[in-house]
Amino acid sequence: MHRGITVYFCRCAKDANEAAPNKKIKHKNYPIILAEQHTTFIKQHSSRLGFAYCGIARAVQLDDDARKLERWLMKGYNGKMEYMERNFDLRIDPTKLVPGAKSVITLLLNYYPEQQQQKDAPKISKYAYGKDYHYVIREKLNELLFVMREEIGAIDGRGFVDSAPVLERSWAVRSGLGWVGKNGNLINKKMGSFFFIATLIVDIPLAYDDAFAKDFCGSCNRCVEACPTEAILSPTVVDGSKCISYLTIELKDELIQPELQQKMDGWMFGCDACQDVCPWNRFSKPHDEEHLQPIPEILNLHTAEWEAMHEDVFKSLMRNSPLKRTKWQGIQRNLKAIKTSG
Numbered sequence: 001m002h003r004g005i006t007v008y009f010c011r012c013a014k015d016a017n018e019a020a021p022n023k024k025i026k027h028k029n030y031p032i033i034l035a036e037q038h039t040t041f042i043k044q045h046s047s048r049l050g051f052a053y054c055g056i057a058r059a060v061q062l063d064d065d066a067r068k069l070e071r072w073l074m075k076g077y078n079g080k081m082e083y084m085e086r087n088f089d090l091r092i093d094p095t096k097l098v099p100g101a102k103s104v105i106t107l108l109l110n111y112y113p114e115q116q117q118q119k120d121a122p123k124i125s126k127y128a129y130g131k132d133y134h135y136v137i138r139e140k141l142n143e144l145l146f147v148m149r150e151e152i153g154a155i156d157g158r159g160f161v162d163s164a165p166v167l168e169r170s171w172a173v174r175s176g177l178g179w180v181g182k183n184g185n186l187i188n189k190k191m192g193s194f195f196f197i198a199t200l201i202v203d204i205p206l207a208y209d210d211a212f213a214k215d216f217c218g219s220c221n222r223c224v225e226a227c228p229t230e231a232i233l234s235p236t237v238v239d240g241s242k243c244i245s246y247l248t249i250e251l252k253d254e255l256i257q258p259e260l261q262q263k264m265d266g267w268m269f270g271c272d273a274c275q276d277v278c279p280w281n282r283f284s285k286p287h288d289e290e291h292l293q294p295i296p297e298i299l300n301l302h303t304a305e306w307e308a309m310h311e312d313v314f315k316s317l318m319r320n321s322p323l324k325r326t327k328w329q330g331i332q333r334n335l336k337a338i339k340t341s342g
């Protein structure tokens, strides 16, 4: 699964500021013991909010990662996702997103569902079974920043999820949460890769985790072999313009190229093929996040029912779902493409 990347700036800085106590934090001579106490508080509270993991890295410039992304963009692997080419300086330097940024907090939210779709349903990526994760995570980030301000003081902070200016997987690796697998997803040794990554950049020093230094893909090549469109070109390098997630979500009003239509493999929205085969996902356990509980129609509707669905019905059923991103027209286009692939 490669979720469609949307530029999304969480409004938690503004929202939580309204209720923030006026306790000024002096960073000069900020004692280590205080940084550790605050870190413990943040990690405990993130767990209470339902995040499975919380890792913290020092806010530094990400020159190497940004250059890697630049090379990827130069090859056109972003397809029509032009927004990925913008805001390059923001990607490199977290202080451009939050002035005086000291720490980058990375949070993982499990989305692995207990129930799966019916066998003959057009396939939908698991992350999209429930309510749009942007809303779910925004609320959690707002609350986390709110309680941090109450407990610690006047923190400047900004939350992000699936946001183009933030290299979230790089921060997750730097925070010790896992490694980037050959399929380009962050993989955590204990929970695999079916999780959302949220990022909170703040201007207070915290206790930093050790970066994750190893790669546990080894000689495994399952994701590369399983990719229907051969989009995984080399370890960690995915040609986004060939990825089914891009084709079914990001391509908007355009038609999917005929040679790729042949390879859709039944995916109507997104694609999980390279995650479903990953041996690290045998450790996936169902989430217990009520807002991510599957919309019944996503699990149960058959192809013919999706095809016959009126636009108004789609809008009503999917009003809080990630599927609204591709709109009814996109779903109908994808269904036609799936038929082509037989």
Ligand code: SF4
Pocket (backbone or CB within 6 Å): 001, 002, 183, 226, 227, 228, 229, 230, 231, 232, 238, 242, 243, 244, 245, 270, 271, 272, 273, 274, 275
């Ligand atoms: S299997 Fe291929 S097409 Fe599907 S999400 Fe992974 S890279 Fe994209």
Ligand code: SF4
Pocket (backbone or CB within 6 Å): 181, 182, 183, 184, 187, 216, 217, 218, 220, 221, 222, 223, 224, 274, 277, 278, 279, 280
């Ligand atoms: S399927 Fe194998 S190679 Fe691909 S990400 Fe998982 S462990 Fe790595």
